[in-house]
Amino acid sequence: xxxxxxxxxxxxxxxxxxxxxxxxxxxxxxxxxxxxxxxxxxxxxxxxxxxxxxxxxxxxxxxxxxxxxxxxxxxxxxxxxxxxxxxxxxxxxxxxxxxxxxxxxxxxxxxxxxxxxxxxxxxxxxxxxxxxxxxxxxxxxxxxxxxxxxxxxxxxxxxxxxxxxxxxxxxxxxxxxxxxxxxxxxxxxxxxxxxxxxxxxxxxxxxxxxxxxxxxxxxxxxxxxxxxxxxxxxxxxxxxxxxxxxxxxxxxxxxxxxx
Amino acid sequence: xxxxxxxxxxxxxxxxxxxxxxxxxxxxxxxxxxxxxxxxxxxxxxxxxxxxxxxxxxxxxxxxxxxxxxxxxxxxxxxxxxxxxxxxxxxxxxxxxxxxxxxxxxxxxxxxxxxxxxxxxxxxxxxxxxxxxxxxxxxxxxxxxxxxxxxxxxxxxxxxxxxxxxxxxxxxxxxxxxxxxxxxxxxxxxxx
Numbered sequence: 001x002x003x004x005x006x007x008x009x010x011x012x013x014x015x016x017x018x019x020x021x022x023x024x025x026x027x028x029x030x031x032x033x034x035x036x037x038x039x040x041x042x043x044x045x046x047x048x049x050x051x052x053x054x055x056x057x058x059x060x061x062x063x064x065x066x067x068x069x070x071x072x073x074x075x076x077x078x079x080x081x082x083x084x085x086x087x088x089x090x091x092x093x094x095x096x097x098x099x100x101x102x103x104x105x106x107x108x109x110x111x112x113x114x115x116x117x118x119x120x121x122x123x124x125x126x127x128x129x130x131x132x133x134x135x136x137x138x139x140x141x142x143x144x145x146x147x148x149x150x151x152x153x154x155x156x157x158x159x160x161x162x163x164x165x166x167x168x169x170x171x172x173x174x175x176x177x178x179x180x181x182x183x184x185x186x187x188x189x190x191x192x193x194x195x196x197x198x199x200x201x202x203x204x205x206x207x208x209x210x211x212x213x214x215x216x217x218x219x220x221x222x223x224x225x226x227x228x229x230x231x232x233x234x235x236x237x238x239x240x241x242x243x244x245x246x247x248x249x250x251x252x253x254x255x256x257x258x259x
Numbered sequence: 260x261x262x263x264x265x266x267x268x269x270x271x272x273x274x275x276x277x278x279x280x281x282x283x284x285x286x287x288x289x290x291x292x293x294x295x296x297x298x299x300x301x302x303x304x305x306x307x308x309x310x311x312x313x314x315x316x317x318x319x320x321x322x323x324x325x326x327x328x329x330x331x332x333x334x335x336x337x338x339x340x341x342x343x344x345x346x347x348x349x350x351x352x353x354x355x356x357x358x359x360x361x362x363x364x365x366x367x368x369x370x371x372x373x374x375x376x377x378x379x380x381x382x383x384x385x386x387x388x389x390x391x392x393x394x395x396x397x398x399x400x401x402x403x404x405x406x407x408x409x410x411x412x413x414x415x416x417x418x419x420x421x422x423x424x425x426x427x428x429x430x431x432x433x434x435x436x437x438x439x440x441x442x443x444x445x446x447x448x449x450x451x
Contacts, residue, residue, distance in 0.1 A: 016345050023346065023393060056340055066290070070298055071398060099398050114337060114345050123338065137260050140268055144331060147272025151335075154280065188429045191277060195435045198273040202266035212265060 002045040003120040007228040009133040011121065014232040015113045021239060022109050028101035030242045031109040037238055038112040046120045053119055060111035064104040071100035123148065129222040139212030146201045150194060161189050260323070267319050267439065274318075275328045278311035279335035298399065302411040306418025309382035312358040313375050313423035318430070320440035322359075322367050325378065329355030350389060357385025358419075370441075376420030383415035384408075 003011075022031055039057070043050070127145055130136040165185065166172075173182040285307050292300030315328035333351020361378035362370075387408050390396055396404050427441060436442030 012345075016348075019346050066294075070293065073297065096398070103398075110346055117345070118338060118340065139263070139265060140260060140327075143265060143268030144272045146269050147276050147331075148335070150273050151276050151280075154277065184429070187426060188433060191274070191426070191430050192433045192435045194273040194277055195270055195430070198269040199266050199435075199438070202264075202269040205269075206265055210265070 007224045008121050008126040009129040010228045015117050026102050030246050031105035035109040035112045042116040048119045064107040068100050068104040132222045275331035279332040299407050302407045305411045306414035309419040310423045312355050313419045314427045317427045318441045325358040326355035353389040354382045354386045357382035375424050376416040379415035379420035380412045383411040
């Protein structure tokens with residue numbers, strides 16, 4: 001599928017670039033339309049478990065909705081308080097509601113873009129691409145990959161520490177103060193284990209000849225081909241068209257401190 | 260980056276991985292508090308989100324440790340799934356730069372508690388300026404925004420500065436840090 005075979009560094013740069021452009025927009029319509037477009041692209045050109053995607057997306061929608069009401073509830077005094085919108089039996093200033101909608105749809109657009117990336121990218125390929133295309137130092141990159149591998153081991157380690165504490169008769173806390181102490185009791189062994197593992201891993205890497213130099217070879221060379229440019233071109237073109245449209249239809253607002 | 264040892268890099272990324280999970284675990288806590296108090300709820304515990312930069316800098320004592328660890332932790336948060344998306348990586352970079360600025364002020368010579376607290380405060384200030392534009396604090400009323408900043412600075416100093424130092428010191432006492440800067444300092448102190 002197209003999104004999976006795309007160069008990961010190219011994909012990441014496009015997503016970050018789009019996010020920066022979106023962060024400068026303060027109307028509600030453009031991010032909403034762009035969110036829908038991004039979701040469509042992800043579903044059409046990506047291959048993954050759609051149910052997991054739906055789950056993540058709904059969690060983010062909930063988050064955006066929470067943001068919507070807090071922004072309305074704690075808004076600044078509007079410059080035109082006479083324009084109001086009725087909402088759930090109350091009258092709210094139109095300006096506040098529009099701002100809140102813009103912020104929430106922006107959060108949705110960011111979420112859709114990051115899900116597009118996360119669901120269609122292999123992390124190892126991404127890091128290899130960062131080294132080969134974006135010139136990340138190999139020492140840092142391979143160190144990162146080693147550290148990232150510890151993530152699934154953390155849970156196991158945590159269960160072990162808990163079991164070790166219980167077998168020695170330390171019971172689970174149920175008061176807030178007790179829980180805080182318990183957190184400390186788990187944190188130090190967990191961190192100590194992580195540090196030890198990191199040290200061992202580094203020693204293993206070095207003993208097998210890892211120097212961290214740039215003049216190394218790669219088992220999986222990552223390249224940028226002509227097709228990789230299609231994605232950024234299409235995404236930015238669509239966003240550009242949306243911005244031009246919003247200008248034409250006069251709901252576009254650049255942020256310049258009007259609230 | 261050149262004079263970093265590989266094990267320091269791996270330890271840095273291991274710490275970042277651990278705290279990325281901690282950061283995610285504290286998001287619902289922040290959400291709960293913000294449900295009770297409004298957006299200011301996050302600021303009470305905001306210091307927790309700078310803690311890895313202070314711990315990593317305090318343990319490794321290298322220029323860039325604060326910035327790198329916070330950036331990596333934020334990146335891992337995004338990979339694990341976070342609503343703010345790739346922009347969170349920039350947030351992490353800004354927070355890391357804030358903490359880094361405090362250590363740079365001492366030219367990476369002093370890692371006294373006051374410097375660590377300053378690092379927490381600077382991270383709070385940097386993240387606040389960024390949040391002001393990115394999350395639209397501009398849309399909130401002035402006094403409320405000022406209260407947010409002050410609470411976030413206190414939280415940064417206490418949670419990431421004081422508590423972060425306590426965690427790192429506790430870790431050093433177990434002996435696992437004996438080949439890192441903090442462990443070496445502890446050994447010197449014990450010997451004298």
